[in-house]
Amino acid sequence: MESYSSFSDHELAGLLKSGNEAVFAEIYNRYKGVLYLHAYRMIQNKEDARDVVQELFAAIWISRENLVIKTTLSAYLYGATRNRILDVIAHHKVVSRYTDSLQDFIDSGESVTDNQIREKELKTIIETEISLMPPKMREVFELSRQQDLSHKQIAIQLKISDKTVKKQVGKAIKILRLKINILFTFF
Known part of the structure; x- marks a missing residue:
């Protein structure tokens, strides 16, 4: 060689x-x-x-x-x-x-997705609790929160006093707050 x-x-x-x-x-x-x-x-x-x-x-x-x-x-x-x-x-x-863009997506995507899931679950819980309210309380609460009517407008529409509307909305909020606090205590 x-x-x-x-x-x-x-x-x-x-x-x-x-x-x-x-x-x-x-x-x-x-x-x-x-x-x-x-x-x-x-x-x-x-x-x-x-x-x-x-x-x-x-x-x-x-x-x-x-x-x-x-x-x-x-x-x-x-x-x-x-x-x-x-x-x-x-x-x-x-x-x-x-990898930086993927990490950014993971960092923001996870929290966005997690927040969306929690928001959806919370909305479902609130809707369920509203449906379990006594009929008159539910009607007053829905007119107040979903249709954005004032207490006076609700009182006129339902032919009840302003004080009754105020009490019904207050009780409904108390019930929802209690249920949500209980749920967040366990999760």
Whole structure:
């Protein structure tokens, strides 16, 4: 097996196109360390730096027959490494933005959904408790709260006194407040 350690980068680049594995191994061994250090300095992550170098050499081997190196081999390898580093950095930014937006959605979405569910449950409880009120009290309360009529208007409509309307609304609110307090005590 021929040793290519004495060959120049230009000679190795020319021989690489033929698919000679020993030539590829020489290029790999010659540059893997410095390219790894370069990548690590830029992205500060050992695994990502190692991946950048491995993927670069894998891509070179796969496209070796069509590889066009217009500069020196070292300049080509550094440039290709830089481009892959920039891809990694861009990918990390995209992932970071995505996880941030996902976390924002989870933070706000959970509370919105939780509040909507609680609001719906509370509304159901209130409606149930109103339906359980004595008929006259329920009628007075619904006219007061749902139709937004004044005590005087309700008294005229139902032909009862203002004081009776005021008492019925007060009792209805007391009943609802008591039931809601009991429920929130248990939950």
